[in-house]
Amino acid sequence: MWKYILKRFLLMFPTLLGVAVLTFFLLRIVPGDVVEARYAGGQGQFVDQKVMAMERAKLGLDQPLWKQFVDWMWGLARFDLGLSMWTGAPITQEIKLRFALSLQVAIMASIVATLLAIPLGIVAALRQDTWVDYAVRVFSIAGLATPSFWLGIIMILGFLIIFRWLPPMVYTPFWVDPWQNLAQLIWPALAVGYRYSAVATRMTRSAMLEVLREDYIRTARAKGLWTKLILTRHALKNALLPVVTVIGLEFAFLLGGLVVTEQVFNLNGLGLLFVEAIARRDYTLTQALVLLVSSAFIVVNFLMDVMYAWLDPRIRYR
Amino acid sequence: MTHRPSRTRVILLACLLVSVVLAPALTPAALAQEKPRSGGELIFPVPSEPPSYDGHREETFGWIHPWAPFYNTLLRVDPTDPSGTKPVPSLAERWTIADGGLTYTFQLRRGVKFHDGSEMTSKDVKATYDKIIFPPAGVGSTRKGQYAVVEAVEAPDPYTVRFRLKWPSAAFLASLASPWNAVYKADILAKDIHWYEKNVMGTGPFIFVEHVKGSHVIGKKNPNYWDKGKPYLDGFRALFVRDTAAQVAMIRGERAHIQFRSFTAAHRDSLVAALGDKIRVQESPWDCILLVAMNHEKKPFDDKRVRRALTLAIDRYAGSQALSKIAIVKEVAGALVPGTPYATAPDDLAKLAGYWPAIETSRAEAKRLLKEAGAEGLSFTFKNRGIPMPYEPLAVWMIDQWRQIGLNVKQEVIEAAAYFASLRRGEHEVAMDFQCGYIVEPDLDLYKFVSVDKNPANYSRYKDSVLDDLYVKQSRAVDPEERKKHIRAFEKRLLDEEAHYLMTLQWHRIVPHSSKVKGWQVTPSHYLNNTLDGVWLTE
Numbered sequence: 001m002w003k004y005i006l007k008r009f010l011l012m013f014p015t016l017l018g019v020a021v022l023t024f025f026l027l028r029i030v031p032g033d034v035v036e037a038r039y040a041g042g043q044g045q046f047v048d049q050k051v052m053a054m055e056r057a058k059l060g061l062d063q064p065l066w067k068q069f070v071d072w073m074w075g076l077a078r079f080d081l082g083l084s085m086w087t088g089a090p091i092t093q094e095i096k097l098r099f100a101l102s103l104q105v106a107i108m109a110s111i112v113a114t115l116l117a118i119p120l121g122i123v124a125a126l127r128q129d130t131w132v133d134y135a136v137r138v139f140s141i142a143g144l145a146t147p148s149f150w151l152g153i154i155m156i157l158g159f160l161i162i163f164r165w166l167p168p169m170v171y172t173p174f175w176v177d178p179w180q181n182l183a184q185l186i187w188p189a190l191a192v193g194y195r196y197s198a199v200a201t202r203m204t205r206s207a208m209l210e211v212l213r214e215d216y217i218r219t220a221r222a223k224g225l226w227t228k229l230i231l232t233r234h235a236l237k238n239a240l241l242p243v244v245t246v247i248g249l250e251f252a253f254l255l256g257g258l259v260v261t262e263q264v265f266n267l268n269g270l271g272l273l274f275v276e277a278i279a280r281r282d283y284t285l286t287q288a289l290v291l292l293v294s295s296a297f298i299v300v301n302f303l304m305d306v307m308y309a310w311l312d313p314r315i316r317y318r
Numbered sequence: 319m320t321h322r323p324s325r326t327r328v329i330l331l332a333c334l335l336v337s338v339v340l341a342p343a344l345t346p347a348a349l350a351q352e353k354p355r356s357g358g359e360l361i362f363p364v365p366s367e368p369p370s371y372d373g374h375r376e377e378t379f380g381w382i383h384p385w386a387p388f389y390n391t392l393l394r395v396d397p398t399d400p401s402g403t404k405p406v407p408s409l410a411e412r413w414t415i416a417d418g419g420l421t422y423t424f425q426l427r428r429g430v431k432f433h434d435g436s437e438m439t440s441k442d443v444k445a446t447y448d449k450i451i452f453p454p455a456g457v458g459s460t461r462k463g464q465y466a467v468v469e470a471v472e473a474p475d476p477y478t479v480r481f482r483l484k485w486p487s488a489a490f491l492a493s494l495a496s497p498w499n500a501v502y503k504a505d506i507l508a509k510d511i512h513w514y515e516k517n518v519m520g521t522g523p524f525i526f527v528e529h530v531k532g533s534h535v536i537g538k539k540n541p542n543y544w545d546k547g548k549p550y551l552d553g554f555r556a557l558f559v560r561d562t563a564a565q566v567a568m569i570r571g572e573r574a575h576i577q578f579r580s581f582t583a584a585h586r587d588s589l590v591a592a593l594g595d596k597i598r599v600q601e602s603p604w605d606c607i608l609l610v611a612m613n614h615e616k617k618p619f620d621d622k623r624v625r626r627a628l629t630l631a632i633d634r635y636a637g638s639q640a641l642s643k644i645a646i647v648k649e650v651a652g653a654l655v656p657g658t659p660y661a662t663a664p665d666d667l668a669k670l671a672g673y674w675p676a677i678e679t680s681r682a683e684a685k686r687l688l689k690e691a692g693a694e695g696l697s698f699t700f701k702n703r704g705i706p707m708p709y710e711p712l713a714v715w716m717i718d719q720w721r722q723i724g725l726n727v728k729q730e731v732i733e734a735a736a737y738f739a740s741l742r743r744g745e746h747e748v749a750m751d752f753q754c755g756y757i758v759e760p761d762l763d764l765y766k767f768v769s770v771d772k773n774p775a776n777y778s779r780y781k782d783s784v785l786d787d788l789y790v791k792q793s794r795a796v797d798p799e800e801r802k803k804h805i806r807a808f809e810k811r812l813l814d815e816e817a818h819y820l821m822t823l824q825w826h827r828i829v830p831h832s833s834k835v836k837g838w839q840v841t842p843s844h845y846l847n848n849t850l851d852g853v854w855l856t857e
Binding site for chain 2: 054156159
């Protein structure tokens with residue numbers, strides 16, 4: 001078991017290195033740079049080319065590519081992500097501001113999704129081809145077909161038109177004012193959690209259906225084991241493997257992928273920061289965010305591998 | 319028998335009618351309009367956020383809207399003037415112009431305090447303008463070029479500032495009213511010239527409280543503001559909200575009072591329909607315009623017949639009617655914003671190519687010119703910037719207009735951050751260009767069109783010494799009538815004779831705001847009128 005975990009753990013580092021190299025060079029291929037994005041638009045007609053060259057030099061953009069890369073890697077080796085090219089502020093500070101919000105939305109959406117998906121998936125599997133199953137399938141297919149940002153817009157319009165109320169537009173940390181915090185974040189969590197639950201519900205249903213037809217379930221039933229025990233101890237544990245995968249990957253995606261939903265609910269999260277960093281050609285911030293989100297995916301994958309081993313003993317003995 | 323109303327009844331009825339008519343005018347709200355009310359917090363969304371706190375180096379209105387209330391400038395544009403063109407005193411109380419327009423001497427107000435309690439003097443104004451015009455080595459000033467006329471800034475005594483110019487400039491006062499030129503404290507600049515990039519400390523009507531990146535800026539009333547009795551507001555809260563639908567929802571849900579940039583006509587209509595008399599709408603032609611740059615370095619756009627054909631194909635009058643319903647454009651204009659002192663009158667405008675009233679005549683002439691130039695059925699790529707509003711609808715319309723004279727145009731949309739780099743390299747044949755100003759002033763608005771060796775932001779990439787000469791003449795003409803004459807000649811050469819550039823439609827600014835907001839006047843620029851000192855709330 002430990003050998004398996006260690007192997008999976010060590011595999012994380014070359015993956016991250018590959019991501020870092022790819023991100024650095026791919027970003028440089030994209031036309032335009034941060035100085036151009038800042039000064040060359042409408043008002044910038046009086047901006048001297050010398051000023052732009054000076055700004056580039058300040059940011060190290062006049063250096064050869066290999067030197068920029070070595071400097072960045074050296075910083076990473078010291079856990080120094082550097083300064084944002086757009087604001088000049090430390091990247092850790094820029095990310096820290098948004099990370100708490102994105103993490104909370106991801107956790108809340110995951111809770112919503114799990115609370116919906118697992119019971120609904122089980123019920124649908126147990127009542128296969130009955131009206132219950134059809135209702136759950138309609139509910140989950142609707143969730144798959146509905147973009148969460150659209151659901152967010154509908155929610156906001158509904159609040160506005162029916163209740164003449166809007167969720168708070170400024171983030172308040174949970175520990176400062178829990179009510180205000182939840183009044184803002186519960187809605188995006190529900191909008192995102194619904195779509196997220198749709199995937200997991202379908203996965204739970206199909207996995208349960210498959211497991212319920214296995215010989216060991218039939219044996220358990222034949223020996224007169226209590227149904228609830230069969231479901232929880234034998235069926236659900238085995239059916240959860242693909243569900244855990246879906247939930248884990250969705251969670252990692254939510255950390256940086258909620259761009260439009262964040263716009264709709266005016267959330268100051270990582271998704272919006274990501275898009276703005278790319279649009280502004282803020283290389284250092286984009287690189288850091290790609291690394292952060294990739295790390296989340298890699299860590300989640302690692303944790304899932306560990307969980308697989310726990311859920312399925314065959315994996316750890318392999 | 320006929321029934322006649324008694325005298326008493328008639329008097330009673332008259333009193334009732336008079337009271338019904340006068341009642342709305344006598345309500346507390348109506349009375350409050352007469353006298354500004356103190357108190358309240360103004361809340362407004364801002365669609366953009368600046369990279370730093372230093373107005374001297376930033377270019378976005380995302381700095382102006384939340385940060386301008388913390389500062390004052392030497393002069394300001396009259397906040398009550400809808401044309402947004404009149405410089406009036408701010409930190410300078412009065413001024414004199416001497417030596418044939420070469421020396422401007424400003425007397426400063428006394429008793430103006432920075433938020434740290436120290437007195438603002440001429441030393442601070444000089445340090446501020448030295449930073450902008452003569453930055454020390456290693457400090458980039460993005461507006462240095464705008465003040466090329468200035469030879470020196472002097473502070474002969476604590477309350478006098480003198481600007482010595484190299485040549486007379488008709489636009490100099492307007493340049494000093496720039497909302498970007500916040501007066502900073504000299505002692506701070508002397509210690510660290512970059513201090514204002516990360517800190518806030520001015521003389522303005524509001525004191526900085528906090529900025530949470532990506533979220534909001536809060537300001538509170540400056541109790542020691544030099545303009546006694548102002549500001550009226552207790553404070554303001556600027557919320558960074560990128561999504562337009564979310565901004566509209568905030569106004570509709572009464573979570574915000576105003577968004578100072580602009581909404582579209584459709585947003586205006588939806589807000590008016592939902593809120594009725596709770597909303598007030600102010601509109602103005604906007605000092606922003608999309609232009610079409612025709613690259614003179616690429617054939618056949620080096621031929622003025624082809625360029626004239628391209629402008630003659632555009633039916634601006636019909637386009638204005640249709641596009642103003644779906645995009646933030648409206649007015650048919652020449653090189654300057656309609657309704658402002660140096661703008662071309664509609665009758666004169668109608669004499670320029672592309673502005674003739676009869677579109678059939680224009681298009682027939684366009685086809686004739688194309689045939690003469692051997693460019694019939696010309697195909698070209700029209701580069702457009704990847705910003706939906708108003709670039710997308712305007713480009714679709716333009717392409718259709720050109721199709722009607724037999725041109726075959728392909729649109730290539732380039733992402734916003736890469737767009738101007740591409741234009742600067744001169745890779746385009748025809749491209750959408752953009753111009754936006756903080757004040758309608760010919761020196762600022764026409765500089766875009768001087769030769770490319772003088773202004774690299776001229777993306778039509780021509781050299782025209784006649785046009786450059788006209789620019790200099792209008793800039794140095796102190797007499798307004800003489801200046802107008804040079805501006806007309808400049809415009810005729812730019813848009814008609816040489817057709818160097820092609821104007822689309824003037825942007826149109828629509829600001830629907832809560833009717834509780836008073837003391838704010840829309841102008842042609844979203845960079846103006848954001849000091850908020852005269853703004854007040856009825857409730």
